[in-house]
Amino acid sequence: MTRLLVDDAALGYADHVVCPNVSVTIPDQRFTVIVGPNACGKSTLLKSLTRLLTPSRGRVLLDGEALHRQPTKALARSIGLLPQGPVAPDGIRVVDLVMRGRYPHQRLFSPWSPEDEQAVIAAMEATSIRHLSGRLVDELSGGQRQRVWMAVALAQQTPILLLDEPTTYLDLSHQIELLDLCRTLNRETGTTLVAVLHDLNQAARYADHLIAMKDGEVVAAGGPHEVLTEELVAEVFSLDARVITDPESGTPLVVPRWRR
Amino acid sequence: MTTLDLGRPVLRLGRAGRPLLLLDARSAALCAGLWTATVLLAGWAALSGAAGITPADGLAALLGRGDEYTTMVVVEWRAPRIVMAVLLGACLAISGALFQNLTANPLGSPDVIGFQTGSYTGALVVMLLLGGGTAAVITGALTGGLLTAAIVFALASRRGAVRGVRLIIVGIGVSAMLASVNVWILLTATVEDAIMASLWGAGNLSGMSWPLVVPTATVSIVFLVAAALLARPMKVTQVGIPFATALGQNVRAVQIAAIVVGIGLIALSTATVGPVSFVALAAPQIARRLVRADGLALGPSAAIGALLLLLADVIAQRLDPDSPLPVGIVTVSIGGIYFLWLLIREGRTR
Amino acid sequence: MASSQLSPAETRDLASDGAEETGHRPDLLRRRRLLLFPLALLCLIALCASMLVGSRPIPPAEVLRAALHPDPADEISQLVHLSRIPRTVLVLLAGAALGVAGALMQAVTRNPMTDPGILGVNSGASLAVVTGLAFFGMSDISQYMWWSFAGAMVTSVLVFAIGTTGPARGNPIRMTLAGVALGAVLSGFSSAVLFTHSEVLERMRGWSAGTTASQPLEATLQIAPFILLGLVIAALSTRALDVLSLGDAAAVAMGAHPQRIRAVVLVAIALLAGGATAAAGPIGFIGLLAPHLARMVVGPHQGWIMACSVLIAPTVLGLADSLGRVLTAGEVPVGVVTAFIGAPVLIGMVRRFRVSEA
Numbered sequence: 001m002t003r004l005l006v007d008d009a010a011l012g013y014a015d016h017v018v019c020p021n022v023s024v025t026i027p028d029q030r031f032t033v034i035v036g037p038n039a040c041g042k043s044t045l046l047k048s049l050t051r052l053l054t055p056s057r058g059r060v061l062l063d064g065e066a067l068h069r070q071p072t073k074a075l076a077r078s079i080g081l082l083p084q085g086p087v088a089p090d091g092i093r094v095v096d097l098v099m100r101g102r103y104p105h106q107r108l109f110s111p112w113s114p115e116d117e118q119a120v121i122a123a124m125e126a127t128s129i130r131h132l133s134g135r136l137v138d139e140l141s142g143g144q145r146q147r148v149w150m151a152v153a154l155a156q157q158t159p160i161l162l163l164d165e166p167t168t169y170l171d172l173s174h175q176i177e178l179l180d181l182c183r184t185l186n187r188e189t190g191t192t193l194v195a196v197l198h199d200l201n202q203a204a205r206y207a208d209h210l211i212a213m214k215d216g217e218v219v220a221a222g223g224p225h226e227v228l229t230e231e232l233v234a235e236v237f238s239l240d241a242r243v244i245t246d247p248e249s250g251t252p253l254v255v256p257r258w259r260r
Numbered sequence: 261m262t263t264l265d266l267g268r269p270v271l272r273l274g275r276a277g278r279p280l281l282l283l284d285a286r287s288a289a290l291c292a293g294l295w296t297a298t299v300l301l302a303g304w305a306a307l308s309g310a311a312g313i314t315p316a317d318g319l320a321a322l323l324g325r326g327d328e329y330t331t332m333v334v335v336e337w338r339a340p341r342i343v344m345a346v347l348l349g350a351c352l353a354i355s356g357a358l359f360q361n362l363t364a365n366p367l368g369s370p371d372v373i374g375f376q377t378g379s380y381t382g383a384l385v386v387m388l389l390l391g392g393g394t395a396a397v398i399t400g401a402l403t404g405g406l407l408t409a410a411i412v413f414a415l416a417s418r419r420g421a422v423r424g425v426r427l428i429i430v431g432i433g434v435s436a437m438l439a440s441v442n443v444w445i446l447l448t449a450t451v452e453d454a455i456m457a458s459l460w461g462a463g464n465l466s467g468m469s470w471p472l473v474v475p476t477a478t479v480s481i482v483f484l485v486a487a488a489l490l491a492r493p494m495k496v497t498q499v500g501i502p503f504a505t506a507l508g509q510n511v512r513a514v515q516i517a518a519i520v521v522g523i524g525l526i527a528l529s530t531a532t533v534g535p536v537s538f539v540a541l542a543a544p545q546i547a548r549r550l551v552r553a554d555g556l557a558l559g560p561s562a563a564i565g566a567l568l569l570l571l572a573d574v575i576a577q578r579l580d581p582d583s584p585l586p587v588g589i590v591t592v593s594i595g596g597i598y599f600l601w602l603l604i605r606e607g608r609t610r
Numbered sequence: 611m612a613s614s615q616l617s618p619a620e621t622r623d624l625a626s627d628g629a630e631e632t633g634h635r636p637d638l639l640r641r642r643r644l645l646l647f648p649l650a651l652l653c654l655i656a657l658c659a660s661m662l663v664g665s666r667p668i669p670p671a672e673v674l675r676a677a678l679h680p681d682p683a684d685e686i687s688q689l690v691h692l693s694r695i696p697r698t699v700l701v702l703l704a705g706a707a708l709g710v711a712g713a714l715m716q717a718v719t720r721n722p723m724t725d726p727g728i729l730g731v732n733s734g735a736s737l738a739v740v741t742g743l744a745f746f747g748m749s750d751i752s753q754y755m756w757w758s759f760a761g762a763m764v765t766s767v768l769v770f771a772i773g774t775t776g777p778a779r780g781n782p783i784r785m786t787l788a789g790v791a792l793g794a795v796l797s798g799f800s801s802a803v804l805f806t807h808s809e810v811l812e813r814m815r816g817w818s819a820g821t822t823a824s825q826p827l828e829a830t831l832q833i834a835p836f837i838l839l840g841l842v843i844a845a846l847s848t849r850a851l852d853v854l855s856l857g858d859a860a861a862v863a864m865g866a867h868p869q870r871i872r873a874v875v876l877v878a879i880a881l882l883a884g885g886a887t888a889a890a891g892p893i894g895f896i897g898l899l900a901p902h903l904a905r906m907v908v909g910p911h912q913g914w915i916m917a918c919s920v921l922i923a924p925t926v927l928g929l930a931d932s933l934g935r936v937l938t939a940g941e942v943p944v945g946v947v948t949a950f951i952g953a954p955v956l957i958g959m960v961r962r963f964r965v966s967e968a
Binding site for chain 2: 795802
Binding site: 047050052053071072074075076077079080081082083084085086087088089091092093094095096097100101103104106108111112113114117120121131134135152156 | 263264265266267268280281282364438489490492495496498499502503505506507508509510552
């Protein structure tokens with residue numbers, strides 16, 4: 001079952017087209033990961049699933065209706081996005097930042113409700129930052145800060161959540177921590193997750209559905225076992241590798257061949 | 261039901277169980293203190309001075325029961341000047357706060373970027389080249405200011421988006437051109453005319469009267485209310501344009517609204533009393549330092565701006581009673597010193 | 611809100627201004643050397659224009675004759691010697707000084723959008739001059755030259771401190787802005803002083819937008835040694851600045867001392883900007899334009915940039931000055947003309963520079 005899909009769309013920016021023709025369906029309540037080499041259009045595809053990017057041709061549909069035809073705030077209550085490199089204003093506290101995430105639910109003359117408060121608390125507990133709530137964001141470590149941004153996105157309480165390279169710049173332990181959090185979120189609340197990840201093996205471990213892209217086109221889409229074959233890895237990533245089974249998780253593990 | 265730890269004391273207004281208003285306690289206390297100080301200073305400025313009027317007489321005049329002379333001095337001369345100082349101080353401060361937030365840069369203040377220079381050009385053209393009166397000068401200044409702003413924005417936008425960086429540099433360039441034009445116009449005038457024009461160009465609250473204060477107040481209140489409504493959307497924009505858009509905000513609309521309100525406030529202020537610099541730069545920064553709140557501290561900024569400008573005007577008048585200074589000279593001097601201290605302090609702490 | 615931060619790639623883009631990597635491309639090396647001749651020629655033409663253009667049209671032959679045979683009784687000869695020649699010498703000296711000062715500033719701050727005017731160094735020098743005139747009764751250029759130099763030095767140090775420490779570190783935009791704000795502060799102080807000392811206001815009226823007409827030749831020649839010293843220091847620093855442009859860490863790895871280099875360069879900037887401002891008043895944008903143009907033709911090599919700036923800056927200044935004299939009946943101060951030429955270039959630079967989306 002899918003709520004969110006891209007139908008025959010051309011995606012790009014004002015000066016150049018990144019994806020001339022792409023169609024994907026995002027399986028509901030599953031963890032989808034988009035992978036591909038640099039500049040393949042992963043982020044572009046992800047952004048097209050929000051109102052940040054409108055296709056120049058074709059449509060992106062949510063529940064059968066084109067995205068750009070839906071009012072922004074209503075859409076923000078359905079689809080949440082954690083973009084790359086978000087900016088925290090100087091001197092802001094963790095709790096104030098997470099509170100910004102409630103914006104789609106707030107109306108002009110009712111600035112703060114008990115539901116908002118509970119949502120913020122729940123988001124901070126899910127990301128284990130509740131004890132940091134009064135601290136300044138500037139003072140936190142990279143891993144803690146990324147968890148704060150995750151909390152902001154979670155505070156939105158959207159059924160669909162998009163994450164643009166959430167693990168880049170994090171230590172490995174924090175990367176795993178974040179991905180485990182995503183998986184728990186998906187399993188426990190049924191949130192549909194779509195993430196762009198760089199690390200193929202992490203993608204293989206956590207994804208229910210994998211989309212591999214190259215040069216603006218979707219090369220393969222399906223479960224990790226279907227998509228991550230030696231031929232695909234060679235084709236998409238120009239990498240000569242073996243694909244074995246991960247001894248921990250049973251998912252495909254890409255091992256680049258060793259040149260002696 | 262558990263409650264949120266906001267890391268600082270917060271007042272909750274409204275019944276529990278229904279939507280609340282969260283007010284930073286520190287900010288509220290600060291505003292209360294500042295406005296009290298402002299009212300006290302205003303009272304002192306109105307009731308004391310060199311005109312030989314006792315406080316009791318002055319008070320009577322304010323209540324409508326004074327003699328003709330006292331009423332004229334206190335009600336017709338002093339009171340409008342004081343009200344204007346408080347009002348425009350708040351307007352300048354809020355304009356500064358909006359722009360500093362828009363450009364994400366504490367120095368991205370309209371007086372640094374140079375939006376006031378265009379107003380000066382307009383005023384000079386009217387004063388020295390066309391020979392107009394007060395109303396004409398105000399119109400000229402307003403036109404000059406708004407035109408400058410329009411040009412700067414046209415040059416700073418690319419594909420419909422305005423970025424803080426570009427806005428600042430384009431503003432600097434445009435105002436450098438206009439500043440040199442101003443110097444040139446002043447050069448072509450006689451020395452007396454040049455001095456009179458410079459008096460306006462330094463920012464001057466003298467000659468205030470109710471017929472000027474009332475319409476200014478009306479228009480500025482509209483802008484101030486708009487600014488208050490913009491506070492929350494602008495806080496959201498602070499997380500970056502992509503995130504804010506994803507959170508459902510129409511970032512472009514908020515930016516444009518903020519620009520319009522910010523320009524409106526500073527153009528209004530410059531048109532009526534000339535370019536008063538550093539209130540727009542300093543007041544929001546002082547406010548943020550005192551309140552240590554996130555993002556926009558509009559209430560405290562306005563309170564500080566009002567107090568600052570009133571204080572500057574009182575000093576300008578009373579420092580040397582025989583030759584009163586234009587208020588702009590005082591704000592530049594104090595503001596300048598504050599700015600240098602700020603730079604040195606920032607340089608040392610990091 | 612989009613932050614004012616620049617990514618390292620953007621900073622590099624900005625600094626290189628689209629100039630190609632010169633490396634060892636032989637055609638470019640040859641081009642550089644050959645370029646000096648046409649540039650020198652252009653400079654000469656601009657200086658001649660400066661001699662020939664004025665409120666009173668004098669045929670070139672007459673000008674030449676009067677220049678070579680000074681005759682106190684002849685009106686034309688007087689005009690040439692008391693007005694045209696001093697102006698031209700001033701254009702040459704002040705132009706070269708401002709151009710090289712700008713090149714030095716851009717090199718030491720790694721920010722192409724700076725010049726002594728934008729970063730407030732000229733305002734600092736002016737403030738010092740005005741203070742000297744108002745409070746200490748200075749009247750001779752030889753006296754207030756020292757004030758100008760001191761003002762330029764203090765301001766340069768302040769701007770430099772802003773640019774390399776604190777929140778502005780490594781961010782050219784923040785530094786430019788801090789310099790502009792500082793300049794505004796110092797101009798404000800100048801206004802305050804001028805306001806309370808109207809006799810100084812009268813005297814400095816013509817000076818405050820930059821003018822080439824205010825100094826007799828002897829006065830101009832008095833500042834020449836300062837400017838020449840500054841130029842010599844600049845010439846000796848070019849290789850060190852090339853190394854510095856790779857970043858402090860890389861420079862130290864190559865055995866250079868970044869802070870020492872900067873200190874020396876600051877003295878040069880103060881001498882040059884202070885000297886130019888003392889003689890001709892604060893003139894902005896020459897220091898921005900000349901190195902910018904130089905970089906476009908010879909690439910990011912400090913030595914060549916400075917050599918070209920020495921020729922390009924007086925050319926631009928001379929043309930601006932001549933333009934100011936012919937445009938209207940009265941004289942448009944040269945600072946106004948340079949602002950009208952330079953500000954659009956600055957705006958063009960920042961518009962061309964793409965700020966990438968997150």
